[in-house]
Amino acid sequence: MSGRRTNYRGDLRYKRWYKTYFFSGSLFILIFGWSVAHLKISPRLFWEGIPHFFNLVTEMLPPNWGVFSRGKILWSILETLSMAFAGTSLGAIGALFFGLLGAGNISPSKVIREATKRLLAAERSVPPLIYILLLVVVIGLGPFAGMIVIAMGTVGMLGKLFAEAIENIDPKPLESLESTGATRIQMVRYAVLPQVIPSLIANTLYRFDINLRVALFLGVVGGGGIGVNLQMAMSLFRYADALAITVVTLLIIWVAERISDYFRRRVIGQEILH
Amino acid sequence: MRVVTGKTMSRYQKYILPAGIFGFLLLGSAVMCRVDPVALIAGIPRGIDLFGQMVPPAWKTFPELVGPALETVEIAFVGTALGASLSFVIGLVAAHNMNSNRILRNTVRTILSVERALPDLIVVLFFVAIVGLGPFPGVMALAASSIGMLGKLFADAIEEVDPKPVESMVAIGATKAQVIRYAVLPQVIPSLIGNTLYRFEVNIRMSIFLGVVGAGGIGYNLVTSLRLLEYQEAMAAILTILILVTLCEKLSERVRRIIVGQELLR
Numbered sequence: 365m366s367g368r369r370t371n372y373r374g375d376l377r378y379k380r381w382y383k384t385y386f387f388s389g390s391l392f393i394l395i396f397g398w399s400v401a402h403l404k405i406s407p408r409l410f411w412e413g414i415p416h417f418f419n420l421v422t423e424m425l426p427p428n429w430g431v432f433s434r435g436k437i438l439w440s441i442l443e444t445l446s447m448a449f450a451g452t453s454l455g456a457i458g459a460l461f462f463g464l465l466g467a468g469n470i471s472p473s474k475v476i477r478e479a480t481k482r483l484l485a486a487e488r489s490v491p492p493l494i495y496i497l498l499l500v501v502v503i504g505l506g507p508f509a510g511m512i513v514i515a516m517g518t519v520g521m522l523g524k525l526f527a528e529a530i531e532n533i534d535p536k537p538l539e540s541l542e543s544t545g546a547t548r549i550q551m552v553r554y555a556v557l558p559q560v561i562p563s564l565i566a567n568t569l570y571r572f573d574i575n576l577r578v579a580l581f582l583g584v585v586g587g588g589g590i591g592v593n594l595q596m597a598m599s600l601f602r603y604a605d606a607l608a609i610t611v612v613t614l615l616i617i618w619v620a621e622r623i624s625d626y627f628r629r630r631v632i633g634q635e636i637l638h
Numbered sequence: 639m640r641v642v643t644g645k646t647m648s649r650y651q652k653y654i655l656p657a658g659i660f661g662f663l664l665l666g667s668a669v670m671c672r673v674d675p676v677a678l679i680a681g682i683p684r685g686i687d688l689f690g691q692m693v694p695p696a697w698k699t700f701p702e703l704v705g706p707a708l709e710t711v712e713i714a715f716v717g718t719a720l721g722a723s724l725s726f727v728i729g730l731v732a733a734h735n736m737n738s739n740r741i742l743r744n745t746v747r748t749i750l751s752v753e754r755a756l757p758d759l760i761v762v763l764f765f766v767a768i769v770g771l772g773p774f775p776g777v778m779a780l781a782a783s784s785i786g787m788l789g790k791l792f793a794d795a796i797e798e799v800d801p802k803p804v805e806s807m808v809a810i811g812a813t814k815a816q817v818i819r820y821a822v823l824p825q826v827i828p829s830l831i832g833n834t835l836y837r838f839e840v841n842i843r844m845s846i847f848l849g850v851v852g853a854g855g856i857g858y859n860l861v862t863s864l865r866l867l868e869y870q871e872a873m874a875a876i877l878t879i880l881i882l883v884t885l886c887e888k889l890s891e892r893v894r895r896i897i898v899g900q901e902l903l904r
Contacts, residue, residue, distance in 0.1 A: 392719075395715065396715070396716065396719055399712035399715050399716045400716055402708070402709070402712055403709065403712050403713065403716065403773040403774070403777065403854075404773070404774075405716065405773065405774050405777060409769065409774045410778075413768055413769045413774075413778075416768050416769065416770075417768050420764075420767055420768050442670060443670055443671070445667070446666070446667035446668075446670035446671050447667075447670075447671055449663060449664070449667040450664060450667040450668050450670075450671050450673070453660075453664050453667075489880065489883060489884055489887075490880065491843045491846060491847075491879065491883060493843070493846060493847050493850065493857065494860075494876055494879065494880075497860065497861065497864055498685075498688065501684075501688055501864065502681040502684050502685045502688060503674075503677045503678060503680075503681040503684075504677065506672060507670065507671040507672060508671050508672050508673055508674055508677065508678075510671070511668075511671040511673070577757040577758070577759070580757050580759055580760075581757070581758075581759045581847070584759065584763075584850070584851065585847075585850055588671075591759070594760070594763065595763065595851075598763050598766075598767055603767065606763075606767075610760055614755065614756065614757075614760075617755075617757070618755065
């Protein structure tokens with residue numbers, strides 16, 4: 365209610381309110397208005413789109429389940445799943461390596477640790493779109509390029525999360541192993557891994573969910589898999605095919621997510637590799 | 639560590655089956671992906687060669703890239719702003735302390751979770767199919783794909799507000815709009831803006847991709863120059879994209895740090 369009561373000038377609070385919000389509010393409106401004008405967006409476009417929308421709906425229905433009779437489509441969906449699975453697995457293995465190098469308590473040296481962190485940060489800041497476009501030039505179109513891009517994105521994100529997880533372990537087992545003269549590999553195996561593996565697996569499964577979507581997306585830009593078929597059906601105006609592909613793809617992604625969810629829940633709080 | 643050797647077998651026994659299944663799946667998916675070490679090794683000199691063709695980047699094309707780069711940011715900005723505004727309304731409808739109609743609430747929540755399950759890519763492709771090419775379908779697609787996530791986060795944030803200010807305002811007979819303005823907004827605005835900024839970062843990347851499917855912006859320049867084998871121009875576009883993404887992330891991080899923990903619009 366204070367907003368109403370302070371509506372007379374001279375009130376300190378009102379002045380402050382006025383200054384901050386007037387400035388940021390008008391800045392926002394200015395940028396917004398300018399962008400809308402520059403992009404030539406008008407509500408008219410929206411109204412004109414509505415009949416198109418109904419056209420699209422009538423063309424899409426009923427979905428053409430016949431596309432699956434050739435079997436190639438199901439194969440493509442499997443390809444997308446494989447890209448996500450192989451990419452996530454390889455990426456997670458790479459991320460464990462970089463995570464160990466980047467964690468302050470186990471990394472061999474400070475220089476290596478800092479270099480690893482920088483490398484991972486740089487890797488994360490490059491959109492996967494750029495990787496796939498360049499990789500397609502280098503090793504050609506297809507799911508292999510898509511798999512590599514997924515693995516790279518996974519290393520960037522999981523490497524950071526793994527390094528943080530490793531830095532947050534209970535230091536006592538590590539110290540006691542060190543005092544007995546254990547090698548670095550032994551320290552990793554007996555002090556680090558048992559503590560971090562559940563969180564590593566949970567994070568990897570979470571990343572797998574993301575990667576399913578990335579795999580779908582990569583298809584459109586040359587990474588193979590069902591994304592190619594979907595994009596094709598759309599650009600050839602075969603909307604009934606597109607809808608059938610979408611529905612089945614979503615169903616399969618949903619099942620894959622449920623499976624990963626199940627494992628994530630099972631793994632959390634467990635002691636693995638003890 | 640050697641002392642336990644006798645026990646080692648039983649210690650690892652329970653991991654044999656899961657590891658075997660995992661290995662089998664990995665092998666199968668690698669075959670499906672047509673993993674080709676030969677292509678990878680052959681790709682190394684080709685990659686070096688490509689890089690050689692890309693440098694130096696065609697600096698002279700930068701002025702031409704400013705327009706599309708701006709367009710990419712604008713698409714992301716307008717799309718996020720529209721999506722966030724709609725999400726706020728939807729969030730109010732889906733929050734149990736603002737809307738007592740259980741059926742409406744659950745319907746909205748279900749729609750939101752279905753929307754979240756839809757990959758953004760599919761939303762984008764459908765909008766391009768409906769509205770055609772150009773920046774407008776891009777804006778609509780980003781707005782629509784933001785709603786699933788932001789709508790849920792906003793609804794959750796609204797449900798978690800301290801109920802006391804809401805109750806006291808209701809008790810003195812304030813209208814719904816007044817309750818929202820004076821009891822809800824001041825508590826949720828920082829988290830709303832924070833989440834919106836996060837979504838903006840996602841949308842910037844989406845917006846670059848939108849150019850590839852023909853919805854305007856810098857992604858289009860990158861793809862065309864790669865198709866025309868103009869690698870120096872492509873490098874210029876890549877650098878522009880990287881600068882763009884980094885700048886937007888830095889900016890949104892700074893704004894987020896300013897507003898987090900503050901009470902705004904009191």
